[in-house]
Amino acid sequence: MSSRKQSLPHSFSNKQFDTIVIGSGYIGYAAAERLVSNGQQILLIEPSGQLLWESTSCLINDATDQQYSAAWQSWLSRLQLINRTANNKFDPVVAEIQAAKELRSRMESGECQVLFYAYPVKVEYDDSNITSLLLATKAGLRRVFARQWIDTTEQGILMRLATGEKQTRRTVRQGWSCALQSNHWDALEAPLSDFSNAHNMSLSASTKAGERYLSWDDAQLPWHQTMMKKLRLLRTSFTENQDLLVSHCASQPYPIYDSSHVLPLSDSQPGNLQCLSPAYCSTDLHTLADRYNWGMSAQCATPKTASMTLANIPSSADSIDPHCLTFDEESQCEVLVVGTGTSGSVAAITSARQGAQTIAIDFADFPGGVGTGGGITGYFFGIGSKEMESIDALTDEINILLIGESPDKDAWHHEAKKLAIMQLFDELGVSFYGNGLLFGVESHQGQVNAALVAFGDKLVRLKASTYIDSTGDGDLCAFAGAAYKTGRSGDGRTLAYSQAALTINYEDHRPKLKAINFDAGWLDPNDPEDLSRARLVGIQQYHESTAIQKNKLLMIAPLLGIRQSRHIQTDYILQLDDLVAQRRFEDCIGEASCHADSHSVDFEFEDDEMVFYYWACRLFRHPLHTQLPYRMLLPKGLHNVWIACRAAGMSNNAFYAIRMQRDMQHIGAVAGASAANIAMKGLTAARSEDNDVLHHRIENTDSTNHANEVVCNPIDSLKQGRSGIALWRVSQDRSRYNEEVRNVLHSQNSKASFYAACVLAMWADPIAEPRLIEALVGRENGAVDPLENQGAYGQEIDVPFWLIAVVMLRCCGSNACLPALRTCALEPEIPLNVRTSIALTVERLAQRKAISTSESLELLDNLIAYEIPDAQQMPSRSIARKIRNENQLTLPNDYGVDTSQDHGWQLHLIICRVRTQLGFDPQPRAYDYSQDPRAYVSQSFMAFF
Structure with missing residues (x-):
């Protein structure tokens, strides 16, 4: 076995940058551009995850530049490569895509790295210079190093940490905006202009013929209240104009500064900190051009500031104790809900309805999660519950304010649900705090005592009697020491993520909004660096899309659509057979129903149960139904915590x-009611047995008849050569069906004998082997019907019998x-899968010592003897079509976006595992993958070096 040790992948915590820029608005983006052009290696940190937030979050699209600076003009000319600028305006979504594309290019060249979702919390010094900075991330505290630091954040976060300065410069104006869409601006332009003038608002142009921006100043109200106020006014004034709709709204106001109010820079400012923050600068900042030009004044680091060498940098693996931090505030409540996405928002509303003092925090500056900021604005299967009726009803009302009518059944406008949740928070007294990142907890012997949260300008310790983890990733539970599992067995990968976007169709009688949602790739959702990479990749993918080419793209969703992350170990772990058998539980808290909707296509990496279910039984679309036990919400080893999200x-x-x-x-509602009930007692x-929720369960109801499919005798179905649920039931009852399945193995019906062999293989019965070999040698297809077993997005997922046999x-x-x-392995053109x-299969045979070491290595070497012909693949595809050399289907959600990437790592991962288990060095290509920029890839290989 090799004893050599290789370096970890390119982690931000393992290197010293020339300059670290905090903030990726126009100031920070321009500063990064200038520094890179001068040969600096930089790290760009943006806590919010929003590039050019002045356009993406504030909807500012003004191209005005009274100084006509060359840098700003160069930026505008680059936007024209995607879409034209017009009316002295540009398209905000084009700016975001172009910025992501340029940053990705700089990352690949090694000039620049980007880190989203990280809050500066403490500076560390060497004499009078900053040497390092502690960042709060969802993975805990991280340390980054640089010779020079530039603060471009709006609040002057780094400046305040370095100097202790609390007072900041005042804005002279803060402006809000929303985007309007219509097919009939010839008739609407004049009355809307009159309307806006009469109400101290302004109507401005866009690069899209069917789009206008409505803007106003309001520094008194929070964003959801000012939006509701203007939406009601707009819809009341234009009741008859059904083709006028609001497509999206600013989530924060655009700040304007001038030199009438300037704060002097602190004498204690470190020598290697350059402050370009609007909070402390002395320049006028009115337009985007002002901001961009101000960022271009960034100065390059000099060797004199290099007081830290790489030899002094500790490993990123070194844990950092949060007790080294000074907290600004401490708050107390009965129920703390961490994460207000799909489940957490309902948990907070339900808790407050029970009368509990409830605080809810979220990393975004709005609630709703994937159903609002993630752009997935519709229900897909599942069973509704009474707890959602008030939210859905209010959402429908706000839908009408936004688009003049209710949307399609089980769908909603992304802003409507966001505003509905915020309104209910207000009415019920939920204290909601956005832009808050959980980075640790304080706990003792399973009792969580405080959640440690970083906000933009302060650190807060939040104490509660009970805690609900609705982070989606089980972050609070993981920080508290709960055990968890992540990903499937074959390669550890979780489901694909999406980066949704909003489009507009002007071709119908009235404009129609539509969300784009496709599999963008994969990520490690618990790694802030990989989250950053995935976010940039997802945005950049729209650069060549038909939606952008046809000028129909309105906005990129501000949140990633993450489908899967950790699975926290709880008192009961729901199993697949619970769903197939429609299991009932004494501690039932409701029901759930769907099919096993995996977005994967490479099912060979699933465990034996799942590959048998998908490929042999052909049950992708089979309806599943189960009761949900209360115990699945209770993390093992934690006493006052509920896990209510996809990590349950x-x-x-x-x-x-x-x-x-x-x-x-639904599980959010149950957790909210339970946590409130316990805390208030x-x-x-x-x-606790005193939990009233267990005695008066919050059960959801479903009118659909979910009776088990009647299969009089599953063996009769097997004898006829059928797959389906009968085959699954046979496989689950060996004691009953063993002899009969053995008899069917010798049937003259080739499909019957093959399916019998699959069942016997699941029972590890060697009698199945000859029939499986026969299928492989004869390349049996099995006469599958592609329409009978379709996967996600309608993709054909059936594979021939011979591959199932493998x-x-x-x-x-x-x-x-x-x-x-x-x-089979020696065929040069065999596809990757x-x-x-x-x-x-070789790996498992080697583990059981069914084949020798030399036989194992020979077979594996054969698999990489020839170049993999299809290593570059799209996430959504058909293996069967590839085997048959047929063209892949063009999916309805494709939009010309190229999501292909290298999948060859999966083969090399298996080979690496087998070689190391047998006592041999990993193959050379394995080291290359250990340095892969995709964390879910590199982390799979790192353990071998």
Whole structure:
């Protein structure tokens, strides 16, 4: 075994940058551009995850530049490469995509790195210079190093940390905006202009013929209240104009500064900190050009500031104790809800309705999660509950204010749900705090005592009697020490993420909004660096899309659509067979229903149960239904915490069905009611028998008949060569069906005998091996029907019998199957997924010592002897079509976006595992993958070096 140790992948915590720029608005983006052009290696940190937030969050699109600076003109000319500028305006979504594209290019060249979702919390010094900075991230505290620091944040976050200065410069004006869409501006322009003038508002142009921006000043109200006020006024004044709709709204006001109010810079400012923050600068900042030009004044670091060398930099693996921080505030409540996405928003509303003093925090500056900021604005399966009726009813009312009518059934406008949740927060007294990042907890013997939260300008310790973890990733539970699992068994990968966007269709009688949602790739959602990479990739992918080419793209969703992350270990872990058998539980808190909706296509990487379910039983679309036990919300080892989000207690396989928005809303309601009930009784134990929720359960109801499919005799179905649910039921009851399945193995019906072999393989019965070898050698197709077993996005997921045989042999094979596997492996043009299927079977055979070391290595070497012909693949595709050399389907959600990436790492991961288990060095390519910029790839290989 090799003893060499390789460096970790390019982590921000393992290097010293020339300059670290905090803030990626126009000031920070321009500063980064200037520094990179001067040969500086920089790290650009943006806490919010929003590039050019003045345009993406504030909707400012003014191209005015009274100084006509060359830098600003160069930026505008680059925007024209995607879309024209017009009317002295540019398209905010074009600016965001162009910025993401340029940053990705600089990252690939090594000139620049980008880190989102990280808050500066403490500066560290060497004499009079800053050497390092502690960042609060969802992975805990991280330390970054640089020779020079530039603060471009609006609040002067780094300046305040470095100097202790609290007073900041005042804005002279703060402006709000919303985007209007119509097909009939010839008739609407004049009356809307009169309307805006009469109400101290302004109507301005866009680069889109059907779009206008309505803007106003209001520094008195929070964003949701000022938006509701203007929306009601607008819809009341234009009741008859059904083709006028509001597509999206600013989530924060645009600040304007002038030199009438300037704060002197502190004498204690470190020598290597350059302050370009509007909070402390002395220049006028009215237009975007002002900001961009101000960023271009950034100065390059000099060697004199290099007081830290790489030898002094500790490893990123060094844990940092949060007790080194000074907290600005401490708050107390009965129920603390961390994360106000799909489940957390309902948890907070339900808790407050019970009468509990409830605080809710979220990383975004708005609630709703994937259903608002993630752009997934519709229900997909799941079972509704009464707790959602008030939210859905209010959402429908606000829908009408926004678009003049109710949307399609089970759908909503993304702003409507956001505003509805905020209004209910106000009415029920939920204290909501956005832009708050959980980075740690204080706990003792399973009792959480405080949540540690970083906001933009302060650190807060939040104490509660009970805690609800609705972060989506189980962050609070993980910080408190709860055990968890992540990803599927074959390669550890979670489901694909999406980066949704909003489009407009002007071709109908009235404008129609539509969300784009496709699989953008994969990520490690618990790694802030990989989250940053995935966010940039997702935005950049729209650069060549048909939506941008046809000028129909309105906005990129501000949040990633993350489908899967951790699965916290709870008192009960819901299993796939619970859903297939429609299990009932004594502690039932409701029901859930869907099919096992995995967005994967490479099912060979699933565990035996799941690959049998998808490929042999062909049950992708089979309706699943189960009761939900209360115990799946109770993290093992934690006493006063509920896990209410996609990270609740489910196996990876069960999760594929129990992850829909209705399901998450319901478990959020149960957690909210339970946590409030316990806290208001002065208790802290989630498992208390005094929990009224267990006696008066919040159950959801469903009118659909979910009776089990009638299968009189599953063996009769098997004898007829059918797959389906009967095949699954046979596989689950060996004691009953063993002899009969063995008899069917010798049937003259080739499909019947093959399916019998698959069941016997699941029972690890070696009698199945000859029939599986026969299918592989004869390249049996099995007469599958592509329309009968469709996956996500309607993709064909059926594969031929011979490939199923390859996978089933991992359960029951011996060295007798080696010749057939070897013959298949030696074919130069076999697709990647056939190679990975063979490799996974070799791995299992080697683990069982069914084949020798030399036989294992020979087969694996054969798989990489020839170049993989299809290593670059899209996330959504059909393996069966690839095997048949047929063109892939053009998906309805494609929009010309190229999401292809290298999947060859999966084959090399299996080979690396086998080689190291057998006592050999990893193959050379494995080291390359250990340095892959995709964290979910590199982390899979790092353990081998």
